[in-house]
Amino acid sequence: MTVSETTSDPTDGATPSAGTPHGRRRALSLRDWLDRLANRDDVAVAREGLALKHQIAAVAKRLDGDKATFFPKPDGAHAIPVISGLVSDRGWMAEALGVPQDQLLAHFQRAAANPIPFNEVTAAPAQEVVHTEVDLLGQLPIPTHNEHDSGAYITAGLLISRSPETGIQNVAIHRCQISGKNRIGVLLLPRHTDHYHRMAEKQGKPLEMAIAIGVDPATLLSSQAIVPVDHDELEIAGALHGRALDVVKCTTNNVRVPADSEIVIEGRLLPDEREEEGPFGEFPQYYGERARRHVIEVDAITHRRDAMFHTIVGGGLEHLLLGAIPREATILNELQRSFPGVRDVHLALGGVGRYHLYVKLDKRQDGEGKNVILGAFAAHYDIKHVVVCDTDVDIHDPREVEWAVSTRFQADRDLVVIAHSQGSKLDPSTRDGVGAKMGLDATVPLDAPEMKYKRIRIPGEESLDLDALMSGASDWRARLKA
Structure with a gap:
């Protein structure tokens, strides 16, 4: 195995990012967000050595929506810890993006409508360690989630690809089955990644791609934006941050990935090659069926020296909310036009x-x-x-x-x-x-008499100061005798 570690300052050669508009709070980085949760006891740290097969997913699902989870030394063998449940609450997502919860959709709508081009740097935390001889399961702590899943899956990785014609990138989350030391089976729905792959396949060429694992909540959410083809979601991430997102070119191809990613898998979607993938526990909380799917061949793995591996439990709140919030923003836009x-x-x-x-x-x-x-x-x-x-x-x-x-x-x-x-x-x-x-x-018929559908209310109920009005005692019998 070939491993290299960089020692350069990750900011060397970086162009200063665009400033944030006055008064706007910036979205938090992944590590700042984990610190925020930990400081108020919203991170549960497991004992060392929990099993990657089923046990980590079981704990993460049990605490879903209550606490984020941190799993040190998974399987007792991996130095890289696993994290999960980072945004398993709508209020958490709004807080991580720096906006009130009731402004979350409007904030996402503005970002999607006003993307900010990314800022390319020459060195990045995501490339502090480089593996050019790849052993996915040996080098990364990839969990197996559900009882009948066909194996270990990457579930929180942003699959980033480039159009063979325009060079514009697409960012999406696809389920990725580990099929060999350097092979990944991936389910591509008929959307933008599949469109780029078909373009490359017609030319008889592989599609360059990368999987970024462990990104900040804003970048994670941006990957689910519903936008036309040839709109790079990393530019929406920049708008959510209020500044250009720092990206770095992959070490083995031309894909640009978030510079602060914890882990990046670099590879190629192969032309005219399909292998069995699935079943896998999906968001409807049923298994997605087994079938012949697209294949990624991995060329390199890069990561931080102290990297963390983010996993999303299928059908959990983190999974559902990441899909729901961007869809809500898009649907609201569409409906409000008419x-x-x-x-x-x-x-x-x-x-x-x-x-x-x-x-x-x-x-x-x-x-x-x-x-x-x-x-x-x-x-x-x-x-x-x-x-x-x-x-x-x-x-x-x-x-x-x-x-x-x-x-x-x-x-x-x-x-x-x-x-x-x-x-x-x-x-x-x-x-x-x-x-x-x-x-x-x-909805109420417009010609309905006013009192027919008027909701009952008790005057003053909403403004009551219960602490001032109640005694706090629970011994009602003593009060009865008094």
Whole structure:
């Protein structure tokens, strides 16, 4: 095995990054975010030596949404620790990006609309150690998550590729099965990475790529942006940070990766080559099937001297929220173009952050709720069920939405059903992704008498100072005798 370690200052030769607009908080780096969580006891540190097969994933899932997890010396053999659950709460994601939670979607919308070109540096923490002879499982602590997963998987790596024609990059997260010392099986959905690969394959050439593991929350979130082809998501990451993102050229190809990445796997998507991949536990909390998939051949691994390996447990809150938040921002944009009364959207976690959409609408015309439903289905093919509510309903509270459906919806009047439409291929109830969609208009009719749908309230309830009004005692019998 060939290993080299750089000793140069990672900032040598770097161009100063663009400044942040006055008053804006910058998004936190991965290590600063971990420090923030640890300082308030939101990081759980496991004992040394937990097993990479199932045990690490089991602990991370048990603490999902409660604490981030840190696993030192996984399997008792790896110096590189595993981390998980870094952004398994919507409020955590907003905090890591430096914005209030109620401004999270608007912040992401602005970043997607105003990307900042990245800043290339000549040396970086991500390349402090370079392995040119590769043994993926020997050099990296890659967990096996679920009972029937086909092996160890990289689940939190940003797969970065370059267009063979324009050189513009694409960033996405794909499930990556370790198939050999230097081979990875990867599921490519028919989107941008697959588009670039088909372009290269027509030329009989491999597609240069890299997998960046262990990036900051803003860069992680940017990878899920829904943008047209030839829009580099690392530029959206820069906008989320409020400054150009530092990137570095890979040691064996022309792909640029985040300079502060913990680990980078450099390689090529091979032309005209497919191997068995799967099954793997996916976000709907079912297994994605086994099939012949694309193949990556790895040329090098680079990492920090004190690197950490980030893993995302399939179907956990971190997985669901990373997919949901960028989709919400995109769907909100699409709906507001045609329906100015749309105030907010929410992809419910009960719908795995993909399939169930709740919409808050300031309705101005009868029938508008049904049009919003149709617009939502057009905004993203994954959406299966839509509920449109009035502005007095908290669409982030499933009980509120269920209440609106139970008291404002009538199936013979307010139901929309569309048969034989494109949905998610990972939804096992569809026929290869073809299924039905349903919309529920749970808004109040505009001609309804004022008191018919007026919500009950007790004056002063919201402003009560309970500590001042309650005695704090629990012995009611003593009070009864008094």
